[in-house]
Amino acid sequence: MKICGRPFYSIAMHPIAGGLIYVACCPSWLKYPYDKYRFRVKETNKGIDFEEVWNSNELLEFRKSILDGSYRYCDKKACPNLVSEKLMDIPEKATQNIQENNPRLNYFPIQIAANIDHACNLQCPSCRSVPDTCADPKTYQRFIDILKSGAEDIFFNASGELFFNPYLLRIMKSFSSKDYPSVKIFRIITNGTLLNKTLWYSLSDDFKSLLKEINISVDTFSEKTYSVIRPGGSFTNLQKNLKNISDLRRSGEIVNFRLLFVLQKNNFRELVDIVKGSLDLNPDGIEIRAVANWGSYSDTFFKENIRLPSDFQSICSGDILEVKKLINTSGVPLLSDIL
Ligand code: SF4
Numbered sequence: 001m002k003i004c005g006r007p008f009y010s011i012a013m014h015p016i017a018g019g020l021i022y023v024a025c026c027p028s029w030l031k032y033p034y035d036k037y038r039f040r041v042k043e044t045n046k047g048i049d050f051e052e053v054w055n056s057n058e059l060l061e062f063r064k065s066i067l068d069g070s071y072r073y074c075d076k077k078a079c080p081n082l083v084s085e086k087l088m089d090i091p092e093k094a095t096q097n098i099q100e101n102n103p104r105l106n107y108f109p110i111q112i113a114a115n116i117d118h119a120c121n122l123q124c125p126s127c128r129s130v131p132d133t134c135a136d137p138k139t140y141q142r143f144i145d146i147l148k149s150g151a152e153d154i155f156f157n158a159s160g161e162l163f164f165n166p167y168l169l170r171i172m173k174s175f176s177s178k179d180y181p182s183v184k185i186f187r188i189i190t191n192g193t194l195l196n197k198t199l200w201y202s203l204s205d206d207f208k209s210l211l212k213e214i215n216i217s218v219d220t221f222s223e224k225t226y227s228v229i230r231p232g233g234s235f236t237n238l239q240k241n242l243k244n245i246s247d248l249r250r251s252g253e254i255v256n257f258r259l260l261f262v263l264q265k266n267n268f269r270e271l272v273d274i275v276k277g278s279l280d281l282n283p284d285g286i287e288i289r290a291v292a293n294w295g296s297y298s299d300t301f302f303k304e305n306i307r308l309p310s311d312f313q314s315i316c317s318g319d320i321l322e323v324k325k326l327i328n329t330s331g332v333p334l335l336s337d338i339l
């Protein structure tokens, strides 16, 4: 039986009212609702207790579902690893646990998906129904706790916009490897609207040298569609920033640059343009996912206004074929749960 290694090295954190929840994997790849396998810890002034989180009953239950091969909390249609049948590698440290069928781990997370604040300069209908531009001051200490946790690989901040968050910016500008020697890799996800040259060169050299992956969620290359699905963002600035980032990648200052798209009712007809526009920027990878309801909307509203049509695959069969040809010719990897 093949085992997915991810819950044995990684944890995802997400902000909810008054605190953080911890999930064993990306919530958009898991079955809804998450109650059985997400853990909420009360934050105290002692900081995040990773021991309490990592071997909580909820995370143990999740790991059991992997060890027994049922994958009962994983969404087999949404998890790209299950769709492509390429499960994540098992870390060496977990070998004994897996042989002994033991979900309790005696080491801390190696990778943390640190989604720790919702504040964002945009208000995309796919993500939120009300604006949230006020960063939580707790973000600073949360991030310091994560840097000190011993994790080697830190991926942030899919819950909001990290370059809009003054607390995260402060850390990214002053980060020194001497203070956090265990951190070996940063990976980020940003909407790209604020990542101009001035901002890039204001980040600390240590932060930039550990930044091994920049994911930019773009969603569309059409200015008209952008104003609908990414309200609050400047399409012109984003285009300039994408060009700069692509140039930095060419010059080797950035090592891995990926473009992300959430396919939804208002952009699915642009599928071919999305892939062509992406390939023009020479990314290292493209990711196209179907929009998911994160609880911001009622099911009815979501189905009527945001979700992809249920017959998307047949409506777009020609476009999907064209996209596959473009991708095959380019050699750029495409990760997708729907193509
Ligand atoms: S199979 Fe997919 S959803 Fe399940 S734990 Fe692994 S990566 Fe996560």
Ligand code: SF4
Pocket (backbone or CB within 6 Å): 120, 121, 122, 123, 124, 126, 127, 128, 158, 159, 160, 161, 191, 217
């Ligand atoms: S840019 Fe990202 S975090 Fe911000 S509102 Fe849009 S989808 Fe949400």
